[in-house]
Amino acid sequence: MKPYAHRGPGGGVAAVVISSKVREGREVDYRRWQQKINDTMRSFPGFQGSDVYPPIPGEQDVWVVVFRFSSTTELTGWLDSETRRRLLEDVRPLLEKPSELEILAGEPPTREAVTAVISHNVQPGRERDFQRWQDKVRKAQEKFPGFLGFEAFEPVPGVQEHWVVMFRYDTREHLDDWLESGTRRKLLDEGRHYFADFDVRTVKSAFSGWFRFNGETAREPPPNWKQAMSVLLGLYPTVMILNLTVGRAFEAVRLPGYLAMFISNGLSVSILTWLMMPLVNRAFTSWLSPSGGGSPFTNIAGALVMVACMALCIAVFGLITS
Structure with a gap:
């Protein structure tokens, strides 16, 4: 996977962020299915762990799941496996639409952080303009308190169709300060010339479920x-x-x-x-x-x-x- 903007040193881990809109009334069934897939993945090479984040009322209406592997190759092996295909057949009746998937590769964060994952549907032919605009966004983010890091990824044919950006802040308040800032609103107005739509998801502490x-x-x-x-x-x-x-x-x-x-x-x-x-x-x-x-x-x-x-x-x- 090729990054198109600032990121840390190469190597490290790979993760897939999966967003699912669960049908109303099927949340319990979805939790059971999620536990089943978690149990199955433990036997796959390179699997390091997973985190499940339920919807946040008034903020995001999807379930966000993060699966971590020791390398992109091992992550891809799971994504292409027959076992995963069978599990996807089981979950389809529980979802309003197919899950969205973004793959992220790089160094794991060196400290606890709140992460936002944003996927963009870029206008055809405007890819280079989008990259320049995204670099401008990164430079603006770096001036905000609590900023810890930024990574961005191009689409992967057949696996991930969107352009994906991931950035981290040290607290939820600092992340919200950026997301709700006038600086970001102005940049979004400028960026709408380059992308048709975008989607924001947040990932919190790995211990938050306790x-x-x-x-x-x-x-x-x-x-x-x-x-x-x-x-x-x-x-x-x-x-x-x-x-x-x-x-x-x-x-x-x-x-x-x-x-x-x-x-x-x-x-x-x-x-x-x-x-x-x-x-x-x-x-x-x-x-x-x-x-x-x-x-x-x-x-x-x-x-x-x-x-x-x-x-x-x-x-x-x-x-x-x-």
């Missing part, structure tokens, strides 16, 4: 240090309880260590995702939620309560195991 408030994923996830403390608070008692119960049962039946470890990890992840993290989120909403946990006093007080809860857990398990 941080939900009032039943919805946070518009902007908590800072990394809050995420780490929260996961540790949920993970420690989960692992300790499993070790004291399931772990001892495994020892009693002499289950092989590699199999016991796999089952224990599976139970830990399941309990953490569907039980412990929802409890931690509910207890610390005012500290984790960006709307309530921004002041220095709240940050310090919440962190001290977190530390106290961890100390209590250590003391309890210390008494149990002594």
